[in-house]
Amino acid sequence: MNGQTTNGQLSFLDRFFKLSENGTNVKTEVLAGLTIFLAMSYIVVANPNILAGSGMNHEAVFVATCIAAALGSAMMGIVANYPVALAPxxxxxxxxxxxxxxxxxxxxxxxxxxxxxxxxxFILLSLFKIREALINALPKSLKFSIAAGIGLFLGLIALKGAGIVKSHPETYITLGNLTEPAAIYAICGFFLIIALDAFKIKGAVIIGILTITIAAVLTGHAQFAGIVSPPPSLEPTFMQMDLKGALSSSMLGVIFVFFFVDLFDSSGTLVAVAHRANLLKDGKLPRLKKALLADSTAIVAGAALGTSSTVAYVESAAGAAVGGKTGLTACVVAILFLACLWFSPLAKTVPEFAIAPALLFVAVLMARGFAEIDWSDLTEAAPAFITAIAMPFTYSIANGIALGFISYTVIKILSGRIKDVTPTVFIVSILWVLKFVILG
Known part of the structure; x- marks a missing residue:
């Protein structure tokens, strides 16, 4: 079976996604889509668990997660023709x-x-190509340290959720009770995921989550809610955004952080996956504007459905590794996420300590950003370190980004290297200083 078959449907797929032109076929694209889905399917259980902590309805967030992932992936496939999947x-x-x-x-x-x-x-900046200019204007050390810092932040959340670390009145944080079931399950789950990934097992994260969940159910440490049922109602979260409240002065920094983190997350993923699939032309991404508009629109749609920001997933590189080169790969992922809508009881069964290993695994992957920092240049390394370390220690990604920008600007100026500070970095630094001084 391939895109050049005389079958009408497959011929349409060949023409629409330019399969033959990109040296691929339907079978390869479907396999690539399945590979990506297995690698990132953990999000359908992780995202509802995390957002439920904010008071959101777990089942509604599950539905929003599936639909947002399906919609975002489909848009990336149909509009931009990229083998890149999106999800919260x-x-x-x-x-x-x-x-x-x-x-x-x-x-x-x-x-x-x-x-x-x-x-x-995002949509506005993508339309006028300002987004690309912002990415190019920011120093590499801050880009990589933001990713690494988020990894440390996720790691702390994972360890705290599993009871491996806990608060302490004198030292602020200390080791938890490692003999508690939650800690034991989390540790075993993390080791299992790492081992499966080392053996190149597809879907290592979701296998680890399900294995720990099954073990917890069998031992009575988790309550089994079922496997399959009709999709729950989306009503508790659908169109529930408080737009007026979000425009208050205290929320402007939050909007900036959502924007800023996704700016590098999605853009970096697009470049990485395109490079892996040999889609770059003269070092640049073709159809970049369409790709940026697709993921920007997905963020707006996800918020309306009831989930946090939708981003391009680096797991898409796993699909490129098995030959995925067109948007058909992303559309296959979209179909599989829609199929997940009937598995909400299974998502509800998964306990927090089964999610902790997945968070810790993602944290390890994101911490790779430290390797890209030039540690021989302290004017680059120091702001990068401050950015990353401030996120877990202040329990805020926003604070880490703010302190990183401010320290980068101040250190460069005091070191006589003011030319390294782009106008964009200088303006953002001033805005963060004003935020701390005026708003606290």
Whole structure:
């Protein structure tokens, strides 16, 4: 079976997705889509669990997650013809729950409004190519340190959720009770995921989550809610954004963080996957504007459905590795996410300590950003370190980004290297200083 068959349907797929032109076929694209889905399917259980901590309805978030992932992936496939899948992003969902809702004490409806406006901002900047200019203007050390810092932030959330670390009145944080079931399950789950990934087992993360969940159910440490049922109602989260509340002065920084983190997350993923699939032309991404508009629109749609920011997933590189080169790959992922709608009881069965290993695994992957920092140049390394370390220690991605920008600008100026500070970095640094001084 291939895109050049005389079958009418397959001929249409060949023409629409330019399969033959890209040296691929339907069978390869379907396999690539299945590979990507297995690699990122953990999001359908992880995202509802994390956002439920903000007070959102677990079942409605599950539906929103599936639909947002399906819609975003389909748009990327149909509009931009890229083999890149989208879904609510890990890190941003943690920021949504732990930093914005719990940390700032705002409602999840207002937080959704902030996600919505960050998506609108993305669309506007994508239309006028400002987004590309922003990416090029920022120093590499800050780009990589933001990713690494989010990894540390996720790692702390994972360890805390599993009871492996806990608060302490004198030292602020200390080792938890490792003999507790939750800690034992989380540790075993993490080791299992790492081992499966080392053996190149597709779907290592979701296998690890399901294995720990099954073990917990069998031992009575988790309650079995079933496997299959009709899709739950989306009503509790659908169109529940508080747009007026999201425009308050205290939320402007939150909108900026949602925008800023996704700016590098999606853009970096697009470049990485395109490079792996040999889609770059003269080092540049063809149809970049369409790709940026696709993921920007997906953010707005996700907020309306009831989930945190939707981003391009780096797991898409796994599909490119098995030959996926066109948007048909992303469309296959979209179909599989829609099929997940009938598995909401299974998602509800998964306990927090079974999600912790997945968060910790993602944290390890994101911490790779440290390797890309030039540690021999302290004017680059110091701001990068401050950016990354401030995120877990202040329990806020926003604070890490802010302190990183400010320290980068100040250190470069004091070191006589003001030319390294682009106008964009200088302006953003000033805005963060004003935010701390005026708004606290």
């Amino acid at each position: 992003g890990m890190g941003l969902n943690a920021y949504f729950t732990f930093s914005v809702v719990k940390g700032m004490g705002v409602s999840w409806e207002i937080a959704l409004g902030a996600v919505f406006f960050s998506g609108i901002l």
